[in-house]
Amino acid sequence: MRMDLLVMVLTLVISAAAQDLLPGLPGETLKIPFLTGVAMYYALNRPLAMALVAAMWAGWLTDGPGGLPCACTSIFLLLLALGLRPLRRFFLDGTFIGVVAATTGAVLLQALWQMIWARLAFHGGAWTIIGDIILLPLSGGVAGAVAYPLVRVLDLLAGNVKSRKDVLHGTA
Numbered sequence: 001m002r003m004d005l006l007v008m009v010l011t012l013v014i015s016a017a018a019q020d021l022l023p024g025l026p027g028e029t030l031k032i033p034f035l036t037g038v039a040m041y042y043a044l045n046r047p048l049a050m051a052l053v054a055a056m057w058a059g060w061l062t063d064g065p066g067g068l069p070c071a072c073t074s075i076f077l078l079l080l081a082l083g084l085r086p087l088r089r090f091f092l093d094g095t096f097i098g099v100v101a102a103t104t105g106a107v108l109l110q111a112l113w114q115m116i117w118a119r120l121a122f123h124g125g126a127w128t129i130i131g132d133i134i135l136l137p138l139s140g141g142v143a144g145a146v147a148y149p150l151v152r153v154l155d156l157l158a159g160n161v162k163s164r165k166d167v168l169h170g171t172a
Helices: 004-021 034-045 048-066 072-087 096-117 126-158 164-169
Strands: none
Touching: 004 034, 004 048, 004 126, 034 048, 034 072, 034 096, 034 126, 048 072, 072 096, 096 126
């Protein structure tokens, strides 16, 4: 029996808790966007319907504690999930490296989207802006690197997906 929804809910709850409860990056208020990493995993590895549901919930869970307008991040992640569908081969068919690369780029676009949506300006001086630009992709890489094994292992344990080794060797 496939347990897609259970795995999705579990990974979103774990990611939301980690994103909200862990402190921001050193010297910054930026948080590691674990929910975006989960949304990128689903966008690159799972059917479109699942990717859209994960994107919607990841966005809502990001906006609530973050104080952003409702649906701000959800709309961004939904559009991104749709936009990534034809590019899955470019992101190595959703492998670890592909998810990390997608999340690294997505967080930069997400930060820009959130600032435009909320009509926020860059706060602080030039050094703060430079620090944010440097730390955002790093935090995205960390989020993708954490999200991929978390969701992948739970998917494999639940029987939602087959291991790539089994598929390659025809034992699945």
